[in-house]
Amino acid sequence: xxxxRTVLAIALVALAGLLLAHExxxxxxxxxxxxxxxxxxxxxxxxxxxxxxxKECSICHGPKGDGKGPGAVALSEKPADFxxxxxxxEMTDGEIFYKISEGRMPMxxxxxxxxxxxxxxxxxxxxTFAGKGKGAPSKK
Numbered sequence: 767x768x769x770x771r772t773v774l775a776i777a778l779v780a781l782a783g784l785l786l787a788h789e790x791x792x793x794x795x796x797x798x799x800x801x802x803x804x805x806x807x808x809x810x811x812x813x814x815x816x817x818x819x820x821k822e823c824s825i826c827h828g829p830k831g832d833g834k835g836p837g838a839v840a841l842s843e844k845p846a847d848f849x850x851x852x853x854x855x856e857m858t859d860g861e862i863f864y865k866i867s868e869g870r871m872p873m874x875x876x877x878x879x880x881x882x883x884x885x886x887x888x889x890x891x892x893x894t895f896a897g898k899g900k901g902a903p904s905k906k
Contacts, residue, residue, distance in 0.1 A: 792870055794861045801860030807890040815887035818880065831895030841872045848895035862889045
């Protein structure tokens with residue numbers, strides 16, 4: 767009887783993990799979503815942000831921003847594909863900044879690791895993957 771209970775317990779834990787992994791919505795507080803990016807994109811800002819992205823983000827989000835970095839295969843939830851223009855258009859700069867800052871499993875938060883300027887720079891940089899080369903904020 768003990769092996770059955772062990773198998774059942776493992777199955778229940780695995781099922782709970784799968785249900786949590788399929789949670790797609792990532793609600794951002796309204797005040798965070800409404801935050802405006804204080805940094806205008808510039809060649810220097812985007813170059814600096816690219817360097818941060820390559821060091822901190824590309825392992826999972828991929829060098830092309832497609833969510834297919836080498837670390838992505840080990841994750842329970844697929845990293846965001848920044849090439850998805852519809853998704854990127856729907857997100858405000860404040861939402862992206864919040865997600866970079868706070869994180870959510872399996873993505874770590876970068877508030878303690880990156881400066882506010884670096885995180886806003888990343889907002890501008892990840893927008894370039896979806897054809898918003900100027901890092902323009904969404905119209906939302």
